[in-house]
Amino acid sequence: MKTQVAIIGAGPSGLLLGHLLHLQGIDTVILEAKSPDYVLGRIRAGVLEQGTVDLLREAGVAARMDREGQVHEGVAFSFAGRQERIDLKALSGGKTVTVYGQTEVTRDLMDARRAAGGVSIYEAQDVALHDFYSDKPYVTFVRDGQTIELHCDYIAGCDGFHGISRRSAPADRIRTFERVYPFGWLGVLSRTPPVAHELIYANHERGFALCSMRSEQLSRYYVQCSLDDKVEDWSDQRFWDELRARLPQATAAALVTGPSIEKSIAPLRSFVAEPMQFGRLFLVGDAAHIVPPTGAKGLNLAASDVHALYHILRKTLLQGRTDLVAQYSGICLRRIWKAERFSWWMTSVLHRFSDDGFSQRMQLAELDYYTGSEAGRTTIAENYVGLPYEPIE
Structure with missing residues (x-):
C-alpha cells in the first residue's frame, strides 16, 4: 500500500487531520488498533475552545455541533461560600467556548471520512x-493474519498516550516531563438537567467539585x-450528598439528582514529551502531552497540534516548502506549555492537596485576587477560551 500521510490512530485528532488533508487533495490512510464502536465508547470531556470550533468549521464537519452544541459565554468559580462569574466573551474580545461531547466530535469526523471515501483500517494489529x-518511511501492520506494508511520505502519530508512536521514538532523542497528582476525579453522568447553564468550578474544604453538562438534559458532575x-464505594446517594456539600447553598438547593448512567474514576497527570518530531514522524495530541482535565485543554491541545501539522504538511506536499517541517515541534510546544501552565494553575488552586491551613488560605487568596481583578479575570478568560494559534508562514 502507498499513501502520502500515514495516520496512526482514529481518534478525533487523527480523523480531523485526515479530513483536512483530504480537502486539500492529500492522500491519507488511518490505522486504528481498536474497533469503531470501541473508539466511540470512550467518554471524554466536551468543552471546545474557539479555535477548535473554528477548525471543525473549516473542515466542514460542524453542522451538528452548531445545531446541538451549547455556546457558553462565561464560567463560574465557587469558593469561600460565594460564586464569581468570568465573562469569557467580554474579556476575550468576543470569544466563547462550546460544550459538545468529544464522542460526538469523533462521530461527526467518522461520518465525514466515510462520506469522503477515506481509507480507515480498524483493528489493525501489531502496528x-x-x-x-x-x-522513505513505512508502517507495517497485521490484518486478517496478513502482514501489510504501508509506504508513505510522513507519519502522524495520533494514537494517544499508550500508543506505539511515542514508544517508537529513540530513547536517547526524547525527553519527558511529568507530574502525577495525588487524587482523582469521580465522574457521574446522569439524565438530569444541569444545575446551571454554565460550568461551575468549586474549591471547598472537602475537595474540588465541577458541575458540567453534555446537553440540556444530560449532566456531568465530578x-x-x-x-x-x-x-463501587460510591453509591449514587453518596455522590449526590458529597456534591451538594461542596457547592454554594443556592446551587446545591437547585441540584436535580437521578440515577447515574455512567460512573468512573480518573487519575490526573501533566505530561509533555519533547521534541514532537523525529525525522518524518510527528507526535500529535495525547501521544505527546497530557493535561489534567481541570482546564478543559486535552482535546483542544490536540486540535492545535492538528492545525499546525495540517498547514505544515499542506505547504510541504503542495508547495514544496521543505523548510517548515522542522518547525512543527517548536510551534506546538510553545502553546502546549502555556496550556499546561493554565491546567496546572487551575488544578493547584481548586483542589485540596493537604490539611495545611496556610496552603488552603493561599488558594482562597489566589481565587479572590484573580476573580476580583479585571486583569486576573482577563487572564482566566484568555486562557479558557484558548490562546491563538501560531501562524504557519
Missing part, C-alpha cells in the same frame, strides 16, 4: 513504524476523590 529518519477509592 510498527519504520525508517522515519529516512525519506468530585475530587482518593486514588484508593473504587467506583
